[in-house]
Amino acid sequence: MRGMHPITLDRAWPLHGGAATRRLEAQAIAAAGPHVLMRRAGLAAARLALALAPHARQVWIACGPGNNGGDGLEAAMHLQHWGRQPCVRWFGDEHRLAPDAAASLARARAAGVPFTDAMPELQPQDLAIDALLGLGSARPATGDLAACIAALNASAAPVLAIDLPTGLAADTGQANGPAVQAQHTLSLLTLKPGLFTGVGRDLAGQVWFDALQQCATAQADATLAGPPPTRTRAHASHKGSYGDVAVLGGAPGMRGAAVLAGSAALHAGAGRVYVAALDSGPDLTTDAPELMWRAPAELALARLTVACGCGGGPQIAAWLPQVLAEAAQLVLDADALNALAADEGLQDRLRQRRQPTVLTPHPLEAARLLGSSTAAVQADRLAAAQTLAERFGAVVVLKGSGTVVAAPGQAPAINPTGNARLATAGTGDVLAGFVASHLAAGSSASEAARHAVYQHGALADAWPAGQALTASALARAAN
Numbered sequence: 458m459r460g461m462h463p464i465t466l467d468r469a470w471p472l473h474g475g476a477a478t479r480r481l482e483a484q485a486i487a488a489a490g491p492h493v494l495m496r497r498a499g500l501a502a503a504r505l506a507l508a509l510a511p512h513a514r515q516v517w518i519a520c521g522p523g524n525n526g527g528d529g530l531e532a533a534m535h536l537q538h539w540g541r542q543p544c545v546r547w548f549g550d551e552h553r554l555a556p557d558a559a560a561s562l563a564r565a566r567a568a569g570v571p572f573t574d575a576m577p578e579l580q581p582q583d584l585a586i587d588a589l590l591g592l593g594s595a596r597p598a599t600g601d602l603a604a605c606i607a608a609l610n611a612s613a614a615p616v617l618a619i620d621l622p623t624g625l626a627a628d629t630g631q632a633n634g635p636a637v638q639a640q641h642t643l644s645l646l647t648l649k650p651g652l653f654t655g656v657g658r659d660l661a662g663q664v665w666f667d668a669l670q671q672c673a674t675a676q677a678d679a680t681l682a683g684p685p686p687t688r689t690r691a692h693a694s695h696k697g698s699y700g701d702v703a704v705l706g707g708a709p710g711m712r713g714a715a716v717l718a719g720s721a722a723l724h725a726g727a728g729r730v731y732v733a734a735l736d737s738g739p740d741l742t743t744d745a746p747e748l749m750w751r752a753p754a755e756l757a758l759a760r761l762t763v764a765c766g767c768g769g770g771p772q773i774a775a776w777l778p779q780v781l782a783e784a785a786q787l788v789l790d791a792d793a794l795n796a797l798a799a800d801e802g803l804q805d806r807l808r809q810r811r812q813p814t815v816l817t818p819h820p821l822e823a824a825r826l827l828g829s830s831t832a833a834v835q836a837d838r839l840a841a842a843q844t845l846a847e848r849f850g851a852v853v854v855l856k857g858s859g860t861v862v863a864a865p866g867q868a869p870a871i872n873p874t875g876n877a878r879l880a881t882a883g884t885g886d887v888l889a890g891f892v893a894s895h896l897a898a899g900s901s902a903s904e905a906a907r908h909a910v911y912q913h914g915a916l917a918d919a920w921p922a923g924q925a926l927t928a929s930a931l932a933r934a935a936n
């Protein structure tokens with residue numbers, strides 16, 4: 458792919474972590490010669506800067522001590538040539554500069570780019586460029602560097618980060634210290650997974666990509682998921698064509714969770730939906746009379762796609778041996794995951810299952826399953842999801858910003874849709890219902906998970922601004 462592109466949601470994108478990017482960089486430099494990539498990188502950044510801030514009076518460029526700083530110096534040189542007013546804050550040491558960055562420093566100086574330690578007073582139409590650290594960010598920034606990050610974040614002008622927002626880990630989407638919060642990020646050579654999960658989406662803003670005229674030959678470490686294919690219904694189909702879903706959950710005080718999952722499965726297209734509540738009280742009156750209420754023992758598990766755990770409470774544990782053994786297809790959520798985490802015997806039964814199975818933990822549930830902490834899960838969401846998938850031989854959906862879908866033996870996918878409006882009670886139950894409906898309609902476990910997660914997030918992204926996003930409305934909005 459040539460040229461620069463905004464990352465759009467209409468297709469899938471391959472993602473490469475730091476190690477794969479370094480290998481590609483070495484191959485590209487061996488083929489193209491020294492300094493060629495940095496020149497391309499700087500030119501791409503300068504072009505994007507002009508496009509983003511066509512009326513900028515000033516462009517302030519914060520350049521770090523390595524090659525990321527070299528990219529910024531190249532960009533400054535172009536902007537100076539084009540009659541703009543770049544101004545560089547440079548953190549390097551001339552005696553310890555890598556050859557490429559040294560060449561760019563010489564070019565920027567020759568072009569007459571001004572260097573200063575003071576940050577100019579930027580206006581909203583101006584631009585700040587973060588060329589402090591990229592792939593080589595090795596430890597939390599301190600001192601003047603940390604102060605510069607704070608100044609970028611406080612700037613009235615938008616910030617364009619080159620390659621990565623400084624402080625964001627390319628592989629994991631975590632920031633262990635001060636980090637730049639950019640409005641735009643131009644990812645170079647490859648797209649890095651960390652831009653799209655964890656705190657990546659908050660720090661990177663709109664992501665742009667320039668492959669610097671290289672084809673990524675290395676196998677991708679992960680994929681940014683694309684949209685599900687449009688589902689058309691054959692005229693000669695009937696409700697049996699779209700599968701039967703049963704929701705097993707809804708312990709006393711939590712029946713709403715089972716109704717949400719059932720309503721979501723129904724609205725997402727399942728042919729028939731049963732709700733089997735663990736609370737033996739009267740059927741909950743809902744605005745979905747299509748839901749068929751059953752006692753849990755009445756469910757013919759071997760013929761059903763079962764969404765298990767939604768509001769299940771501790772009572773769900775007693776049902777898990779049978780569900781794990783018999784359910785034709787299975788989504789395990791919430792209390793079912795907590796019960797699994799607490800019982801190694803159940804974990805063995807999960808490993809023994811041969812039927813399609815999807816686990817949908819949020820980070821705390823994933824931590825319980827892994828015997829670790831939420832912080833450890835969030836520190837490397839891709840690895841946590843992949844570990845769970847391999848350990849249990851199931852598809853795993855690790856929820857949160859940049860939901861990760863992992864399957865045994867496959868590179869994980871990061872979901873690009875969704876936003877913090879989903880941070881409201883019950884949206885996880887809705888997701889479990891969506892996954893179950895995709896499974897019931899015949900998708901494989903990993904397709905069902907990827908497509909349901911994309912759909913769930915896309916609904917939130919399209920949600921009207923003045924309208925409350927509640928879980929029940931989200932379930933009804935499925936199509």
Ligand SMILES: NC(=O)C1=CN([C@@H]2O[C@H](COP(=O)(O)OP(=O)(O)OC[C@H]3O[C@@H](n4cnc5c(N)ncnc54)[C@H](O)[C@@H]3O)[C@@H](O)[C@H]2O)[C@@H](O)CC1
Binds near residue numbers: 486495592595597619
């Ligand atoms: N070599 C090339 O031709 C190309 C390099 N590229 C750019 O080069 C970047 C990678 O360059 P580098 O490997 O030099 O890495 P960086 O420029 O990201 O940073 C490395 C330097 O920063 C220092 N450093 C790391 N963490 C620090 C901290 N917290 N406080 C203070 N100093 C710290 C390191 O000691 C080292 O000197 C990419 O992200 C990309 O922007 C791309 O333009 C592609 C082409």
Ligand SMILES: Nc1ncnc2c1ncn2[C@@H]1O[C@H](COP(=O)(O)OP(=O)(O)O)[C@@H](O)[C@H]1O
Binds near residue numbers: 858878879881886888
């Ligand atoms: N900040 C966010 N950005 C994107 N998605 C989010 C965010 N917060 C929550 N979500 C999504 O909302 C859903 C919440 O699920 P969960 O935590 O299980 O909630 P509940 O148990 O209340 O249903 C998940 O799909 C999660 O990915």
Ligand SMILES: [K+]
Binds near residue numbers: 525589620
């Ligand atoms: K940067």
